[in-house]
Amino acid sequence: MSDGSFDIIEVVIIGGGAAGLSAGRITAAAGLTTAVIERDSCAGGILNQCIHNGFGLRYFREELTGPEYAEKAAERATEAGCRIFTDTTVLELSVSEPGNGKYKLKKILCCSPEYGVMEFFAKSVILAMGSRERSRGNLAISGHRPAGVFTAGAVQRLMNINGYVPGKEAVIIGSGDVGLIMARRLSWAGVKVKGVVEIMPYPAGLPRNIAQCLEDFDIPLHLSCRTMRINGRHRVESVDIAPLENGRPVLNRAFSLSCDTVLMSVGLIPENELSKKAGVALNPVTGGPVVDSRLMTGIDGIFACGNVLHIHDLADYVSAEAETAGKHVIEYLGGKVKRGEIKTLPGAAVRYVIPGGADPASDNTFYMRSAGVMERARINIHQDGRLIYSRPLKYVKPAEMLKIELPQAVLKESHGSGVLEFSLLAG
Amino acid sequence: MINEQRICIGCPAGCRLRISGEKNNLEISGNRCAKGAEYACNEINDPRRTVTAAALPDQPDRPCCPVKSDRPVPVAIIGRLLAGIYSTPVKLPVKRGEYLIRNFAGTDINVIFTRTVN
Ligand SMILES: Cc1cc2nc3c(=O)[nH]c(=O)nc-3n(C[C@H](O)[C@H](O)[C@H](O)COP(=O)(O)OP(=O)(O)OC[C@H]3O[C@@H](n4cnc5c(N)ncnc54)[C@H](O)[C@@H]3O)c2cc1C
Ligand code: SF4
Numbered sequence: 001m002s003d004g005s006f007d008i009i010e011v012v013i014i015g016g017g018a019a020g021l022s023a024g025r026i027t028a029a030a031g032l033t034t035a036v037i038e039r040d041s042c043a044g045g046i047l048n049q050c051i052h053n054g055f056g057l058r059y060f061r062e063e064l065t066g067p068e069y070a071e072k073a074a075e076r077a078t079e080a081g082c083r084i085f086t087d088t089t090v091l092e093l094s095v096s097e098p099g100n101g102k103y104k105l106k107k108i109l110c111c112s113p114e115y116g117v118m119e120f121f122a123k124s125v126i127l128a129m130g131s132r133e134r135s136r137g138n139l140a141i142s143g144h145r146p147a148g149v150f151t152a153g154a155v156q157r158l159m160n161i162n163g164y165v166p167g168k169e170a171v172i173i174g175s176g177d178v179g180l181i182m183a184r185r186l187s188w189a190g191v192k193v194k195g196v197v198e199i200m201p202y203p204a205g206l207p208r209n210i211a212q213c214l215e216d217f218d219i220p221l222h223l224s225c226r227t228m229r230i231n232g233r234h235r236v237e238s239v240d241i242a243p244l245e246n247g248r249p250v251l252n253r254a255f256s257l258s259c260d261t262v263l264m265s266v267g268l269i270p271e272n273e274l275s276k277k278a279g280v281a282l283n284p285v286t287g288g289p290v291v292d293s294r295l296m297t298g299i300d301g302i303f304a305c306g307n308v309l310h311i312h313d314l315a316d317y318v319s320a321e322a323e324t325a326g327k328h329v330i331e332y333l334g335g336k337v338k339r340g341e342i343k344t345l346p347g348a349a350v351r352y353v354i355p356g357g358a359d360p361a362s363d364n365t366f367y368m369r370s371a372g373v374m375e376r377a378r379i380n381i382h383q384d385g386r387l388i389y390s391r392p393l394k395y396v397k398p399a400e401m402l403k404i405e406l407p408q409a410v411l412k413e414s415h416g417s418g419v420l421e422f423s424l425l426a427g
Numbered sequence: 428m429i430n431e432q433r434i435c436i437g438c439p440a441g442c443r444l445r446i447s448g449e450k451n452n453l454e455i456s457g458n459r460c461a462k463g464a465e466y467a468c469n470e471i472n473d474p475r476r477t478v479t480a481a482a483l484p485d486q487p488d489r490p491c492c493p494v495k496s497d498r499p500v501p502v503a504i505i506g507r508l509l510a511g512i513y514s515t516p517v518k519l520p521v522k523r524g525e526y527l528i529r530n531f532a533g534t535d536i537n538v539i540f541t542r543t544v545n
Contacts, residue, residue, distance in 0.1 A: 048542070051479050051480070051481055051493035051495075051541065052479045053477050053479060053495060064541075065479055065493060065495050065541040067493050067523075067541045067542035068523060068541045068542070070542075071523055071542060071543060159481065160481045160491060160493060161481075161490045161491055162490070162491070163481060163483045163491045188478075188480060188505075188509055189480075206439065206441075207434045207435065207436055207439065207440070207441025208436040208441075210434055210441065211433065211434040211435075211436050211441075212436065212476060215433070215434065216476070216502070375440075394438070394439075394440055395438075395439050395440040397439070400439050
């Protein structure tokens with residue numbers, strides 16, 4: 001492999017974050033040759049910069065910080081026999097012709113400072129490239145381009161890995177969890193956080209983070225407010241904010257907050273440049289690949305899990321999904337063929353359902369997001385117009401991913417083969 | 428007389444708790460379940476948080492060494508603990524689980540590294 005020989009690897013995993021490491025542990029433990037390819041100098045992905053705690057309660061059954069979670073996941077993958085190539089960037093993924101018997105080989109073109117350009121050939125590939133942050137370009141905020149405007153994740157990395165403090169007074173745009181976590185991080189580093197501005201009438205982040213990252217420091221949360229302008233020519237000087245009424249900014253109630261730093265916490269986008277170039281079809285709602293019940297993309301033998309598939313709010317869910325992907329890869333390479341697949345579809349008040357298919361011959365796990373906030377909701381699954389599953393939910397909101405476990409018996413009893421429609425009902 | 432508000436962190440509903448009365452006889456409203464009342468009591472009588480931070484190592488080209496308190500810290504002493512963390516020199520290499528600070532100011536609170544940095 002790294003010595004320049006052309007071994008065919010059974011599983012190549014692109015990306016060594018929570019998803020890649022958790023999937024790699026499963027396939028390596030099953031005896032499959034597994035390589036995780038990671039462009040950073042150490043495995044763990046985004047977890048390495050998330051130094052706060054609250055991770056791992058489900059996956060490791062103890063409360064961990066991000067770096068601890070990352071290190072443990074990497075240790076477990078390595079112990080299982082998974083090889084991790086760090087400092088190695090995948091430049092291109094393609095399906096190479098001719099195939100090798102049953103499997104069309106996948107070619108993974110990479111480069112690293114140590115080995116230069118190299119190619120891996122694999123029977124199967126798991127996409128685990130994670131996500132990137134939305135940035136100012138994705139919002140329409142006017143003003144010059146002064147220094148001091150960052151994405152929240154970039155500041156997280158600057159502070160927690162590189163050891164820099166970005167400024168003295170900050171305003172955070174968007175109330176996503178990363179931004180909230182950074183409000184506390186900045187406060188504990190002596191930076192005054194002047195406020196968090198959220199365009200929606202409710203916060204995007206968890207109540208836990210509103211309580212412990214904003215209220216603990218008396219940081220105001222401006223809901224239903226739009227950031228109109230970032231002022232300052234060379235360095236940020238202030239931010240103009242206007243409250244919204246019926247979706248329109250009320251300019252005579254606008255105010256400004258002086259600051260030298262702006263953090264944007266306005267959401268994540270799955271990182272799918274490689275997938276697109278390889279010809280993997282993407283879902284316009286999630287930004288991730290369209291996958292069937294096996295988490296396999298439209299290209300035979302290419303699977304996806306973690307944030308590259310859809311944005312998760314918990315690393316533990318990423319690991320769980322990645323293990324499922326790993327199990328499907330094992331079955332796929334073991335020659336199991338798919339029999340019957342029932343399509344899934346988002347219905348009323350549901351933004352998306354992953355995966356896009358259900359396997360009638362096994363238990364199925366679905367991840368979904370609601371389209372709005374609902375108290376005492378009910379999740380219903382209909383097939384051929386008949387209700388086959390229903391469960392009450394105390395509280396749903398778009399920022400919180402819902403996980404639905406559908407026992408095999410339900411599909412067996414329904415005898416149907418029609419589409420499964422997922423909908424949310426208030427009350 | 429106490430008159431405070433808190434957001435319950437017990438579950439995603441995030442109830443707005445209104446807390447009034449006296450320390451030993453609190454009146455709590457706004458909670459949808461019993462967990463909220465328990466949380467409110469703790470918040471008034473003995474609020475604690477786990478503290479995490481990044482310590483700068485002695486070699487400037489190496490990544491920061493993230494640390495955490497090994498148990499929740501009374502809110503009133505978090506500032507002192509952070510000052511302690513920021514002023515304690517870090518000599519590489521460090522291993523996950525090793526101590527940066529032991530028994531901080533006689534409180535039994537330890538600060539441990541959460542990442543191995545060579
Ligand atoms: C800024 C931020 C903060 C977060 N905070 C929390 C939190 O507090 N709590 C929580 O539970 N979850 C949090 N999350 C959610 C996050 O979704 C999960 O924690 C999880 O770690 C994501 O894992 P992943 O493996 O899918 O992605 P990542 O961790 O992003 O891993 C993807 C990896 O792929 C690598 N990669 C990408 N492209 C290539 C390529 N071409 N070649 C080689 N390698 C490549 C990247 O370098 C990266 O290491 C946060 C996410 C972000 C982005
Ligand atoms: S009071 Fe109960 S329902 Fe309300 S947030 Fe707390 S745990 Fe959830």
